[in-house]
Amino acid sequence: MEYTVNKLAQLSGVSSRTLRYYDQIGLLKPARINSSGYRIYGQKEVDLLQQILFYRELEVSLEEIIKIINQPTFNQTAALKNHYNNLKKKRARLDKIIATVERTIASKEGGISMEDQQKFEGFKEKMIEENEQKYGKEIREKYGDETVDVSNAKLRGMSQEDYQAMAALGEEILLLLEKAYETGDPASDVAQELAAKHKEWLMYSWPNYSKEAHAGLAEMYVADEPFTAYYDKNVKGGTEFLRDAILIYLGMK
Amino acid sequence: MEYTVNKLAQLSGVSSRTLRYYDQIGLLKPARINSSGYRIYGQKEVDLLQQILFYRELEVSLEEIIKIINQPTFNQTAALKNHYNNLKKKRARLDKIIATVERTIASKEGGISMEDQQKFEGFKEKMIEENEQKYGKEIREKYGDETVDVSNAKLRGMSQEDYQAMAALGEEILLLLEKAYETGDPASDVAQELAAKHKEWLMYSWPNYSKEAHAGLAEMYVADEPFTAYYDKNVKGGTEFLRDAILIYLGMK
DNA sequence: ATTGACCTTTACGCAACGTAAAGGTTTATG
């Protein structure tokens, strides 16, 4: 039995454009071209197309499919396993996204100030990105991609509970800042406790802790308006005081 | 605080190209353009970008994000719910795919590989054809076309699981043949068990069972080279022994 | 004054096709 493009398209349920494209990229060549330049497919091509569509259904890229169908079975299995891992990762990511959306909807409906939720999410992302940008490369070189990815994932997937705890710690820090600021001395006990709490808070959300990073963040607080606004909210000059306390705590001043 | 593209890019962790693109599609316009044509972003834009990145993280398309951020919150919630449903569908689909990949890998590995799978397919076809040729006519006359066609279809569509079970049974038969052959007597208990298993195996793949057909197949085994090769593989003269056992089992000898 | 680090716009490239457009071939119908 022989088929022209549209016949095969009808038979297999894909479009003729798809078949031409598969021809173009060398994934599925017709058995022959007739005198008028028409693509003619035979039984062999039908079977091959079945296989191709099977893999496509599994979300394997066409590039991968080309590799797969040109290889012996054991390599095909290896390729499938690799693909399987990718799918699992994809699902894990999707699960987290779904969880986040659920929480977001709940908080929007429950009225628990979505704004805070979102701010938090944004803050997390921002932190991750900054962390990535500033220290990611070195850390990735030192500890490998997996370590970094895992901790980022952990941070992203932080639960509501964790968030509550972290938020509580954040509040405490603001209160401590007020108290410490009154001493006027960033080296005072209270100020140093403040710095310690800040480190704790940081580690909560920031699995890749380093003195350098902490110091860098402290400097950034002073340089970056939204952060100064936040820490100066209750105490004028609080941001700078916090930075000094942290630098002393880290033995960098 | 004001930012140029690269400043904001660094702050937020996206690329400057991304920001220009967002400007281009009207997702995030800079607060103003300075005299040199530079894009200048302010605090409002930073906050908006946070929101945008939050939704992006949730795999909302940029087009959707444009709609969302231009709407009041209750509509935002509705949009999120809609998106949530899409995500759930996506996950359900992904789950199915993963299950299929798992099964495929298992069958490729656990199975005696693809090659056997193909052989099996060929075997099935051959069996159907032979069945057709030798008994088809009579059976069609006796039971009607539909019966035959349906059982052929059933055989062709035999599942991987069935194949596994059948393959296991096939293995068992080979082992039993060795044991039975040692007795030297096709009427022995072991040989009769062999014959019974063979019938079971046959019925597995062959919905139209009859003593005559079974006997005919047994004779065919002896006459047909590929079959003798298969059953003589471990035991010389095994095929004839099997035939005799079957004929006795059927009360035909 | 020059260098280097910024910024700009324009534009091609990616995956896997959908969708014309412009034109040749085959088949059906009057």
Added chain:
DNA sequence: CATAAACCTTTACGTTGCGTAAAGGTCAAT
């Protein structure tokens, strides 16, 4: 037998969300 309808062909632009030049202006520092 002519012509229309139904096929087929290649070429090429559009899609999404940017990455990556290329070609050229602007700004800060040496």
